[in-house]
Amino acid sequence: QSVLTQPPSVSGAPGQRVTISCTGSSSNIGAGYDIHWYQQLPGTAPKVLIYGNTNRPSGVPDRFSGSKSGTSASLAITGLQAEDEADYYCQSYDSSLSGSVFGGGTKLTVL
Amino acid sequence: QVQLQQWGTGLLRPSETLSLTCAVYGGSFSRHHWSWIRQPPGKGLEWIGEINHTGNTNYNPSLKSRVTISVDTSKNQFSLTLASVTAADTAVYYCARITFTLTTKWFDPWGQGTLVTVSS
Numbered sequence: 001q002s003v004l005t006q007p008p009s010v011s012g013a014p015g016q017r018v019t020i021s022c023t024g025s026s027s028n029i030g031a032g033y034d035i036h037w038y039q040q041l042p043g044t045a046p047k048v049l050i051y052g053n054t055n056r057p058s059g060v061p062d063r064f065s066g067s068k069s070g071t072s073a074s075l076a077i078t079g080l081q082a083e084d085e086a087d088y089y090c091q092s093y094d095s096s097l098s099g100s101v102f103g104g105g106t107k108l109t110v111l
Numbered sequence: 112q113v114q115l116q117q118w119g120t121g122l123l124r125p126s127e128t129l130s131l132t133c134a135v136y137g138g139s140f141s142r143h144h145w146s147w148i149r150q151p152p153g154k155g156l157e158w159i160g161e162i163n164h165t166g167n168t169n170y171n172p173s174l175k176s177r178v179t180i181s182v183d184t185s186k187n188q189f190s191l192t193l194a195s196v197t198a199a200d201t202a203v204y205y206c207a208r209i210t211f212t213l214t215t216k217w218f219d220p221w222g223q224g225t226l227v228t229v230s231s
Contacts, residue, residue, distance in 0.1 A: 002155060034215035038156075045205055045221040046156065052215060089156055093215060099171055100146075100158040100216065 003028065004090050004103035011109040012080045020075045020106045022090035028101060030071035033093040037066055037075045040087040040105075049088070050075060077108070085110045113138035115222035117206045119191075123229045129193040133206030133222050140164060140187040144209040146218060147180060147191045149202040157202075161209055162189055196229045203227075 005023040012018040022035060029035060034053050038046035048057055050066035053073065065076045077084055090103040119131030133145070141164040150156050160170035162180045170178050174193070182189045193200060203226050207218035 032214060034212070034217075036215070036217040038218075045224050046218075047221070048217060048219040051210070051217045051219070052212065057219070091156075091217065097172060099160075099169060100218075102156040102158065105155040 002104040003094055003097070003101040004092060006088075006090060006103035006106045008104070009107045009109065011111055012077075013111045014080055014082065016080050017076065017078045018080060018108065019077075020088050020090075020108070022073045022075070022103050024071050024073075024092060026071065027096040028071075028092045028094040029068065029073060031095055033095075035066065035068050035073035036091045037064075038089045038091065040089065042086070046089060080110055082110050084108060113208060113220055115206050115208065115220060117204075117222040117225050119204075119225055119227070121226055121228060123196050123227065125197050125229060125231055126195055127229075129196050129200065129204075129227055130190065131204055131206070131225055131227075132188055132190045135187045135189075135208070138208075140184060144211070144216070145180075145182070145189045146207045146209050148205045148207055148218065148221075150205070150224075151199075151202040159191065159193075159204075196227075198229050201227065201229045 037050040039049045040046040053068040063079045088106045094101045114136045117133040144163045146161040147159040162168045177194045179192045203224045205224050206222040
């Protein structure tokens with residue numbers, strides 16, 4: 001049972017838009033701590049996709065965007081491409097645990 | 112460009128001690144904190160703990176009694192030991208650099224990962 005809740009899977013056709021939600025509580029997202037998103041391609045280490053709720057590292061396409069509201073956050077991917085098929089994880093800080101917490105991960109399938 | 116390279120024992124018996132080391136190449140070792148994260152096969156990510164260059168640590172409460180993270184600033188390396196392992200500790204273990212702001216921290220970049228299997 002992860003502290004942050006994500007849907008186990010989402011899917012979309014090439015070119016479509018998908019969103020992945022991340023729901024927390026008053027001790028993490030709701031407390032004002034930022035959300036970060038990671039992309040994990042099969043057999044590789046996770047890579048940061050979005051940091052500080054909305055910021056993209058250099059090299060990450062602007063098809064990826066993040067948002068946060070209340071105790072939830074979302075990752076949106078527009079213009080879906082086959083190469084986007086991967087697992088996506090959200091991460092934040094939790095004051096009750098005094099440490100970092102992750103969502104359970106969402107598997108994105110490009111149909 | 113910062114790179115993290117990790118190594119350690121891949122196969123352990125129950126009750127043995129897991130030991131992994133991560134070397135940091137490039138960048139400023141003392142300006143960042145460093146972390147270990149694990150991922151059981153087919154499952155999600157779990158933060159294990161972190162350390163700064165002065166040796167101050169913070170551990171996941173669920174693992175705190177068995178975990179030690181240490182640092183060797185002369186070699187730009189940090190290490191993880193996990194005592195009394197069981198099959199539930201089987202996972203890919205990653206080292207990662209922590210970047211801070213006033214309100215948050217995130218992990219970037221990550222090491223390549225080391226699969227540790229606990230089996231009798």
